[in-house]
Amino acid sequence: RVDYSTLIEQEQQDCLTWGLKQLEIPKLWETTKGEEINVAVLDTGVYGEHSALSDRVKDFLVIDPLGRRIKATPTFDAGEHGTHVCGTIAGGQDANGVAIGVAPQAKLLVAGVLIGDTTLRTLMEGIAWAIEQGADIINMSLGMNYYEPLFAEVLDILLNLYGILPVVAIGNENHGNSSSPGNTYNAFSVGALEKTKSGGIDVSSFSSGASLVFPGKEPYGLVTKPDVVAPGAQVYSCIPPTKRPEGTFEYNFMDGTSMATPHVAGVAALLMAAKPTAPVIDIIEVLKETANHPDGKNLRPDNRWGHGLIQPVEALKALT
Numbered sequence: 001r002v003d004y005s006t007l008i009e010q011e012q013q014d015c016l017t018w019g020l021k022q023l024e025i026p027k028l029w030e031t032t033k034g035e036e037i038n039v040a041v042l043d044t045g046v047y048g049e050h051s052a053l054s055d056r057v058k059d060f061l062v063i064d065p066l067g068r069r070i071k072a073t074p075t076f077d078a079g080e081h082g083t084h085v086c087g088t089i090a091g092g093q094d095a096n097g098v099a100i101g102v103a104p105q106a107k108l109l110v111a112g113v114l115i116g117d118t119t120l121r122t123l124m125e126g127i128a129w130a131i132e133q134g135a136d137i138i139n140m141s142l143g144m145n146y147y148e149p150l151f152a153e154v155l156d157i158l159l160n161l162y163g164i165l166p167v168v169a170i171g172n173e174n175h176g177n178s179s180s181p182g183n184t185y186n187a188f189s190v191g192a193l194e195k196t197k198s199g200g201i202d203v204s205s206f207s208s209g210a211s212l213v214f215p216g217k218e219p220y221g222l223v224t225k226p227d228v229v230a231p232g233a234q235v236y237s238c239i240p241p242t243k244r245p246e247g248t249f250e251y252n253f254m255d256g257t258s259m260a261t262p263h264v265a266g267v268a269a270l271l272m273a274a275k276p277t278a279p280v281i282d283i284i285e286v287l288k289e290t291a292n293h294p295d296g297k298n299l300r301p302d303n304r305w306g307h308g309l310i311q312p313v314e315a316l317k318a319l320t
Helices: 004-014 018-022 025-029 081-090 120-132 150-162 257-274 280-289 312-319
Strands: 038-043 057-063 107-112 137-140 165-169 188-195 201-203 228-231 235-244 247-254
Touching: 004 018, 004 235, 018 025, 018 188, 018 228, 025 257, 025 312, 038 081, 038 120, 038 257, 057 120, 081 107, 081 235, 081 247, 081 257, 107 120, 120 137, 120 150, 137 257, 150 165, 165 257, 165 280, 188 257, 228 257, 235 257, 257 280, 257 312, 280 312
Parallel strands: 038 107, 038 137, 057 107, 137 165, 165 188, 188 228
Antiparallel strands: 188 201, 235 247
16 A cells, blocks of 8 residues: 555645545535534544534434433543544545545434443444434444344334435455444445545455355345445544654554544435435445445455445436
8 A cells, every 4th residue: 555655745735635635525525515414423522622523513423332422511531533533424625634524514323332341232322312313324433242133123224214324344354254233124224435556445344244144134135235335544644732752642553444434424414414305225326336345346245345336426416
């Protein structure tokens, strides 16, 4: 992959992260920047006072292992993960003018569910809270190392009863098993892409995807995951202020399908804002159908690329 110094120089020159440039996000900004769309983020929390997230965090709470809701003021992040994810979804610009967020006018509903011991009950309560808060999209850059069938029922309710799009990381198990709920048939699951030294792109080695299939909706039905891929390596976004010997840092690079997922959630927010009457199922279908797979459409989806790299501009055209 490309080295960080080259990447930083290019991003500052472009005033965009490489992920936003790869996805041609500024072309969508000519139509919308995600206004009126609520994106719930189930993660480690968020440092909502970050300058790149100013006025974007609409609500915040923590959910403990027993599923109890705890209002917390001010906002906080138990690590850096949640803030980084939020920045990719809806962040503004860093001090050098580099845009980091896909949908910078979307609002964030953040539930700290990855704090301490995370249980299935924690996640389910987080989803319930997101529904109550009026989420249009739920970003879940998380996963369990087994297949949990309960998610199929819950995600079905999200999609078909509430019209909420669940965007979920497929996991970082290399060619190993994908994680749940990303391997649930009705999750819109996302693998990670990286820039190569030759100037191209490829699926990141860590992105989950063995030659496995998972239970589908119909009896004995099977599905292939992930659904799509998006930039997920060397992703530049905001973090809580972190002191190091060389100074205090508020931005960092991270790798993971956790970083790819908010790119897709942000794109979905742009599409929803541009086409507010479009059913969530249509959003999913256009993102899959317009995705670019290196082997064309005949052999997709597969366990590495899914349907391919999302093409937001083409997806918006397909919704028109």
